[in-house]
Amino acid sequence: YELHVGTFNDQEDVPDQGQFSSLTARLGHLKKLGVNAIQIMPIGEFAGDRSWGYNPAHIFSVEVTYGGPRAFKQFVRRAHQEGIAVILDVVYNHLGPSDLDLWQFDGWSENGRGGIYFYNDQRAVTPWGETRPDYGRGEVRQYIVDNVLMWLGEYHVDGLRFDCTQFIRTVNGADAQGDLPEGWSLLQWINDEINRQFPGRITIAEDLQSNRWLTRDVGAGGAGFSAQWDARFVHPIRQAVIVTLDEQRSLAAIRDAVCYHYNNQDVFDRVIYSESHDEVANGKARVPQEINPGDPKGWYARKRSTLAAAMVFTAPGIPMLFQGQEFLEGGWFRDTVPVDWDQCEEFHGIVRLYRDLIRLRLNRDGHTRGLCGQYANAYHVHEESKILAFHRWDKGGPGDDVMVVANFFHEPRNGHIIGLPAGGKWTLRFNSDWHGYNDDFSNHPSRDVVADPGDRDGLGWQAAMDIGPYSVLIYSR
Template sequence: MGAIPHTGGVGFRVWAPHAQYVSVIGTFNGWDGDKHPLQAEENGYWYADVTEANVGDQYKFLLTTAAGTLKRIDPYAREVTNSVGNAIVHDPNFDWQGDDFRAAPWNELVIYELHVGTFNDQEDNDHPGKFASVTARLEHLKKLGVNAIQIMPVSEFAGERSWGYNPAHIFSVELAYGGPLAFKRFIKHAHEQGIAVILDVVYNHLGPSDLDLWQFDGWSENNLGGIYFFNDVRAHTPWGDTRPDYGRDEVREFIRDNVFMWLEEYHVDGIRFDCTQFIRTVDGSCDHDLPEGWSLLQWLNDQIDQKFAGLITIAEDLQNNKWLTKDVGAGGAGFAAQWDSNFVHPIRLAVITSQDEQRSLDAIRDAICFHYNEDSFDRVIYSESHDEVANGKERIPQEINPNDPKGWYARKRSTLAAAMVFTAPGIPMLFQGQEFLEGEWFRDTVPLDWDQRDEFHGIVRLYRDLIRLRLNCGGFTRGLCGQFTQVYHLHDERKVIAFHRWDKGGPADDVVVVANFFREPQDGYVIGFPAAGTWKLRFNSDWQGYSDDFQSHPSTDVVADPGECDGLPCHAAFSIGPYSVLIFSQ
């Protein structure tokens, strides 16, 4: 489909079943619609081979229809001059030599979500950041311990600044970010640093602005979108009446081809599907299913699994539907994981609530233990994401203390949330700048303040230490990569919770996590431990090295003695600072 360069010119193919006549116009023929007509093929496809055309030429399709003569950008355009400009004949070839990268197993992924336009905006306020500016910060992410980047959508959108969730041309990479070649270079650089790239894609709606797909070949019903869209009530979404027609084979193939392009031509390591509840339902509710959308998700995941086994697909659904991450063969949608609102909302509430007495440890326990199916890593857990820190919500430090978002309370309680993210079962995810206390809320016009990385270098180290423990870099916390979790101690009055994580169990595997959600330290506090002997303190979030005004409360290694406590065979006493987390292992 689209423009197909070859040694003798360029082939052009387009789907326009209601067109009466189609030609291709461009810089190679003086934009003359009479010179290169396309021949009708079966099922509404049109094709021509143009020997005069070359890579780099600009072009459009000229359609003669019952609605008049229409100039359209190629729906499969791999490159455009801008969202309302011309398509460009794009050479998909790229030197991937040496790129044999494979992403970490899902239970060892640490994801960092970022927005290209604001992550490292090195220019002026008139232009967003680019892929090259993200590349310049890969060393920071590698040192932090991140091994996967989740990129907010990069398909060509209207204007130069956007979150990316308004795709005008899903096959073309946003030129303001550097375009397709720059994206491939970025991915190759990320792989060289050992970092996977997961791409956010939007198929629940398109546009709605700058959308040449709208009434593409002149036909529509009910004055709606035409061949690429539903033309009845199913077209409606919160973002416009532009839901693709998931029941039409050509539209399903259009979406499938887009997924495969990212995986094949760009070596992307995973796909995150935006807002799948508006693919599988008409109105986002469980009462109005959209069977065509559900079957599309199943088909896509089945196709990906067959051709790209091991690549991760993630659903953002937020309705906690366990069927999303069940196998297609069992009737599920086949996603590897989904964003977990059962985790983020109670954890955020726990740390932004100002009164300790109002924190619910039951809610924290349920957030830690929740799982969709049998695999503890079929959920992505986080305390900040682009959705959670915008649209009326702010970054956690800002929510904790709007008057002093860099102060002691904001630092202590935001890192308390971070410790839950990296010790609970699931795939942990950070949002850009979280590791150095980025404040306020996310906007596509405001770049990260990288000066804060130096100002809060201790907090950056805290995140780095948590990630190292989460990935078992020291060889003594394998349990944090394991399937099993038991919250065995919960003292709601003193706001202390403790849980046990393990894979196979035993020394270097069993991990005990203790969290104090209270403003005062706890001394001589006794809880159960899974085994007798010395339990080394691997992490203390109250360590003064993380911040000068942290208290370095005297938490130490402990010796667990035989004697049942909390349903475990042994027990030990310890001290823990205010709003702090301790991590022990043997």
């Protein structure tokens, strides 16, 4: 669950609004939702009092407007007491660009740039300023590694998310040009050191270049990250629900997004999502807002945004939400606009939909272990009807095999025959069209099915299914 400290709980009637202590007041909501990890946007000291946090001036200091170091330690402790891990977003691809004590530290520089601790040629240039640290300098490397170890050791965070690693390992942020081998070796050193001193902690790269080597072991030449944000998932999934016309929704693109994996070893080496701080800003908006800018709380926005969410929680990978997504937070993300918690009550049914999806994803009731598994087969891709079906499993068998059926069309589909991987009864565990999630959902009469022998979709069993408009069904056996 990605959140921004300054806006997550910033209502005027909240004590210590926009601070770590105000986050603590919402831990109960997150625990009830089923969240097991919070990813906090950067908290290093930055210029001014309002920021996303990606302009770090003092990376060893905790932002004072958020409450400072003691308050952050207390928050981490409280989150752990609730069984929720804390992952911290860190920024090492540039510093500042303002309020930098390290800038021209000893008075020397070239080309008007940062001096001994920064690159002073074209390697200094990043999208955020000409302030890239010199990853080849021993003091800089140690400075960054020490910062990493501080968060894990002194503050006891459970993992780190590294911002825009493509600008650490390359000059221009693209694989084909301007490699920074010293940046790559720094990432390897960081992950090696974490594995040595803090085994079990997670490291996540935001790289968005689909580079398989990021999550390969350092010993094999990789960077050693646990996972990376997956651009191959978010963009086709958002596109599939945002476009206006049903015929423009590509089920083949959705299939590829659902089934993609990086290294043929562990599907949990990717983080999948339909909203993040970047995807709902920078010229883009929240999914409901993108679907219907004139009515982001309306039927189309509710149905199709939850369709995207269902893909997030049923595809293989580590699912992630962005703050307020579970109650249809609209507009776009700004560091001056607080989350509208009134919508949590207004859309309590949608909150329950997310809670039910998370419960199934975590196999809390012992019926859907396949959603925790490594395997996915999207074998039914019917572009004409806009019905997609895929099988999820770990070891297979009763309590494990899961079938996900999604309708990307604005009308219900009845009697749609789909192949199944096993015979017998398949129990309906989730129907996103249930009217308990929203009064104007149609409550289409989807039900348990019995798979009969018959060749369909290359499988030996089949059943006819009824599914509501823009809806997802989850079955298990």
